[in-house]
Amino acid sequence: MDNRYDLIVIGSGPGGYVAAIRAAKLGMKTAIVEQGEIGGTCLNRGCIPTKTLMHSSHLFYEAKHLHAAGLHFEGLSFDMEEIQARKDEIILKVRQGIVSLLEANGVTILQGTxxxxxxxxxxLRRAATAEELELSAKNILVATGSVPLVPEIEGSTLPNVVTSDDLLSKSTLYPKLLIIGGGVIGVEFASIYSELGCEVEIVEAMDRILPAMDKEISQSVAMSLKKKGVAIHTKARVIRILQGEAGGLVCEYEEKDNVKQANASGILIAVGRRANTKDLFAPGVEVEYDGANLKVNDAFETSTPNLYAIGDVIRGKQLAHAASAQGVAAVEQMCGEKMSIDLTVIPSCVYTSPEIAAVGMSEEEALREGHSVRTGKYPMLGNCKTMISMGERGFIKVIADADTDKILGAQLMCERATDIVGEFSTAIVNGLTVKDLASVVRPHPTYGEAVTEAVEDTLGMAIHLMPKRK
Incomplete structure (x- = not known):
């Protein structure tokens, strides 16, 4: 076996396997190393399992309200073991697909650390046989992703204090789940548990949940979760976790200068993720870091020549699609080719109900950047498809430059927001104006019609909005 390669990719998540396939297509002899299951965190312990559980919880929650559509039935229930089995089946199918793609493109798959x-x-160390194999490559790409961040909180190691990795594999639900952290992970698990009828409480240190997103979106999501019975505490600092009565837990936290306690049967720590670089480098291999992340240049090359890094191990948005795009870009740089993807426009999505999506600048960010801003907004309760599907309140908001009319950003809270946001990403990357987007005929009735209304509202020309008072 020839152990010399043009590229060795370490990690088979959405950054790693995409980079490996693109490298193979560009003529590089490529190997990919994975110590766990092919597909990495996103497929096995992140995006795909979470969204699969959310799909089930959304359906269950909607079914309880189908009497509004004239549908009546008795005995509605769910089986968590069956929900988990479906999740596992989907993961396996996707994993098998990725393996087939890697093999079909001639990528060597190496299992081990x-x-x-x-x-x-x-x-390469194979755990099963204790075998060691030495490999060499012209280029090495680190795509090892991230792991849950567990802060030093007293009681964080108690039974039933869990991370998202743990919670995704449970076949039973905690009747009362307390979530430390109101970011994307916390909010999505709050949705799952509340929609399945569990009691949920969120403790967030910042002044609002989803603090990295547009303020209006954060407020709207908080309102939606509270409607489902979720209790939310902001500007709240966790002090410690205690063992409660009958196997329960007690979270002690400070809110508005008052020390409070909340009981729970399970506590999810969801305060973020950290770069997974433990034991990655042998002694004597010196690589420059940017805090806890590997430091890279615009070509994704580290301080060590021909050693590259992408995804969650570098600073930036911890998103699967961002890692995939970076993987393609890094490989193109290795091959001396021009980057084919605009990495400055990365959409963010939250899969609550209704869905959340944002891309480009918020209104506040655009103003800070010195733009003269013009905004347009369309409330989704006026959208026929939203009414038909019994959707919740939401909106599409567009940010445009008042001088050039170019689209600068968009924030969406509506059904299929995570699909619709791609239209705004395309507009921003290609420098399209509000008139360019308004010139498209969109079918009726669809959620996408709201795009027309929102962009036309930037010009004061929206048909299905009442005229603004002068």
Missing amino acids: ATIQKENRVV
Whole structure:
């Protein structure tokens, strides 16, 4: 076996496997190393399992309200073991698809733990046989992703204090779940548990949940969760976790200068994720870091020549599609080709009901950047498809430059927002104006019609909005 490669990719998540396939298509002899299951965190312990559980919880929640559509039935229930089995089935199907794609493109799949040595060498250790294999490559790409961040909180190691990794594999539900952290992970698990009828409480240190997103979206999501019975505490600092009565837990936190306690049967710590670089480098291999992340240049190359890094191990948005795009870009740079993807426009999505999506600048960000801003907004309760599907309140908001009319950003809270946002991403990347987007005929009745209304509202020309008072 020839162990010399043009590229060795470490990690088979959406950044790693995409980079490996693109490298193979560009003529590079490529190997990919994975110590766990092919597909990485996103497929096995992140995006796909979470969204699969959310799909089931959304259906269950909607079914309880189908009497509004004239549908009546008795005995509605769910089986968590069956929901988990369906999740596992989907993961397996996607994993098999990725393996087939890698093999079909001639990528060598190596199972084991990789340690990067000096002089572009990698030692592969196979846990099952204790075998060590030395590999060499012209280029090495680190795509090892991230792991849940667990802060030093007293009581964080108690039974039933869990991370998202743990919660995704449970076949039973906690009757009362307290979530430390109101970011995307926390909010999505709050949706799952509340829609399945559990009691949920969120403790968030910042002044609002989803603090990285547009303020109006954060407020609207909070309103939607509270409607489902979720209790939310903001500007709240967790002090410690205690063992409660009958196997329960108690979270002690400070809110508005008052120390409070909340009981729970399970506590989810969802305060973020950290770069997964533990034991990745052999002694003597010196790589420059940016805080806890690997530092890279615009070509995704680290301080060590021919050693690249992408995805959650570098600073930036921890998103699967961002990692995939970076993987393609890094490989193109290795091959001396021009980057084919605009990495400055990365949409963010939250799969609550209704869905959340944002891309480009918010209104506040555009003003800080010195733009003269013009906004348009369309409330989704006026959209026929939303009415037909019994959708919740939401909106599409567009940010445009008042001087050039170019689209700068968009924030969406509506059904299919995560699909619709791609239209705004395309507009921003290609420098399209509000008139360009308004010139498209969109079918009726669809959620997408609201795009026309929102962009036309930036010009004061929306048909299905009452005229603004002068």
